[in-house]
Amino acid sequence: MLVELSFSQITFACKLSTLYFKNLTVSWPCPARLPSLVVLPCWFLSMDLPVIDLSRYMEISARSGGTVCSASDEVGNAEEFRALCAAVSGSLRDTGALLVKDPRCTAEDNDRFLDMMERYFERSEEFKLQQARPNLHFQVGSTPEGVEIPRSLVDEDMQARIKSMPKEFQPAIPSGPDPKWRYMWRVGPRPANTHFKELNSEPVIPDEFPDWKETMDLWGSKMIAAIEVVAEMAAIGFGLDKDAFTSLMDHGPHLLSPTGSDLQRHGSLGTVFAGYHYDLNFLTIHGRSRFPGLNIWLRNGQKMEVKVPFGCLLIQTGKQQLFSNCSTKKLKSGKQLISAGCFYMQLEWLTAGECLAGMHEVLVTNRTLEAIESARQQSHSLWRVSSTLFGHIASDATLKPLGHFADAPLASKYPPICTGDYVEKELAAINLKG
Numbered sequence: 001m002l003v004e005l006s007f008s009q010i011t012f013a014c015k016l017s018t019l020y021f022k023n024l025t026v027s028w029p030c031p032a033r034l035p036s037l038v039v040l041p042c043w044f045l046s047m048d049l050p051v052i053d054l055s056r057y058m059e060i061s062a063r064s065g066g067t068v069c070s071a072s073d074e075v076g077n078a079e080e081f082r083a084l085c086a087a088v089s090g091s092l093r094d095t096g097a098l099l100v101k102d103p104r105c106t107a108e109d110n111d112r113f114l115d116m117m118e119r120y121f122e123r124s125e126e127f128k129l130q131q132a133r134p135n136l137h138f139q140v141g142s143t144p145e146g147v148e149i150p151r152s153l154v155d156e157d158m159q160a161r162i163k164s165m166p167k168e169f170q171p172a173i174p175s176g177p178d179p180k181w182r183y184m185w186r187v188g189p190r191p192a193n194t195h196f197k198e199l200n201s202e203p204v205i206p207d208e209f210p211d212w213k214e215t216m217d218l219w220g221s222k223m224i225a226a227i228e229v230v231a232e233m234a235a236i237g238f239g240l241d242k243d244a245f246t247s248l249m250d251h252g253p254h255l256l257s258p259t260g261s262d263l264q265r266h267g268s269l270g271t272v273f274a275g276y277h278y279d280l281n282f283l284t285i286h287g288r289s290r291f292p293g294l295n296i297w298l299r300n301g302q303k304m305e306v307k308v309p310f311g312c313l314l315i316q317t318g319k320q321q322l323f324s325n326c327s328t329k330k331l332k333s334g335k336q337l338i339s340a341g342c343f344y345m346q347l348e349w350l351t352a353g354e355c356l357a358g359m360h361e362v363l364v365t366n367r368t369l370e371a372i373e374s375a376r377q378q379s380h381s382l383w384r385v386s387s388t389l390f391g392h393i394a395s396d397a398t399l400k401p402l403g404h405f406a407d408a409p410l411a412s413k414y415p416p417i418c419t420g421d422y423v424e425k426e427l428a429a430i431n432l433k434g
């Protein structure tokens with residue numbers, strides 16, 4: 001089977017694969033030599049996502065005192081630096097996802113976190129309900145199964161879009177709320193003053209888990225450190241100031257948010273743990289899960305089963321990313337927005353050429369079944385735990401078109417919005433805020 005790729009897709013794919021396979025030397029083909037439309041086998045599109053090693057960026061950045069690409073930089077380094085940043089922003093824009101390697105986020109730390117969360121989710125429902133905080137919109141502590149409603153169940157526009165997709169790329173249609181538990185652990189400093197107290201509440205620590213705080217903070221802070229580097233690289237790649245995103249993330253309500261799915265009870269092929277949705281935050285990072293099942297959709301509409309290579313982290317764009325690029329309609333005063341459908345369409349329209357929120361779902365696939373079988377044989381836990389962290393923009397910060405995006409012809413139609421207002425509306429839409 002053959003597919004047609006546009007010139008820009010080819011150029012970008014060549015850049016990524018060159019970066020990936022040539023260990024980040026910058027030697028992709030001269031665009032002028034590529035024909036304007038090329039026909040390639042479809043495996044080309046279904047190749048694994050590129051892996052960006054963050055350590056090179058960190059090294060070059062540290063050597064140049066943070067003022068990278070200045071005249072004093074070695075030319076080769078400056079080129080490599082720019083290429084790395086362009087690969088990050090390009091992948092986020094074109095696929096909504098990115099694989100990174102960060103030497104600070106070790107497999108040992110990830111395993112320690114997974115081990116503890118398996119022990120937690122294996123506890124009784126009664127125990128876990130003690131940590132639920134519905135009055136705080138479940139933004140700290142546990143969220144029981146059957147509470148979170150996937151966007152695709154309530155958003156008519158999204159449903160129409162799903163129906164219009166080619167059959168092989170359509171997501172599984174959930175029939176009700178997600179049968180997954182979750183734990184929300186707030187990571188990083190909280191703001192001294194905020195209009196959004198529920199979004200920035202004290203963390204909840206379950207009894208009988210003496211290592212809880214240390215384990216969660218260790219893994220959570222490492223994941224945030226990785227997201228911050230990606231956010232810097234993306235900003236540079238998009239032609240914005242290096243700190244354009246990270247300054248807005250400062251004191252954000254970042255949440256280490258592992259999901260916990262009971263594969264003994266919900267382990268049959270096709271069971272949907274997290275129905276087709278986008279994440280409402282800025283950037284999401286996923287460490288390892290011991291059970292596969294995450295599907296993502298690329299910008300071209302293609303569905304891809306994610307295989308995160310050992311030691312790598314998956315980054316996905318969330319909705320706030322889009323706001324940062326293109327802003328939105330006014331919310332503070334009224335109801336007019338996040339009747340999600342129209343909102344989604346506006347963003348899609350506005351960001352043609354820029355980022356889209358990464359759509360994804362989690363379900364029991366054949367590979368999940370194989371992992372269940374193997375876990376059974378080795379008497380390992382049958383709870384599927386995700387190593388998910390939601391990186392947020394600070395609740396009291398304003399989302400608006402940044403830098404040159406403010407000069408986009410349509411920017412004036414989209415006035416600034418307070419992040420906390422936006423988050424609360426989105427939480428209401430997925431049944432987490434009453």
Ligand SMILES: O=C(O)CCC(=O)C(=O)O
Pocket residue numbers: 257259274279289294360361362386388
């Ligand atoms: O369980 C997972 O692997 C990811 C779940 C997810 O998409 C989410 O928590 O938003």
Ligand SMILES: [Fe+2]
Pocket residue numbers: 274277278279360
């Ligand atoms: Fe998600």
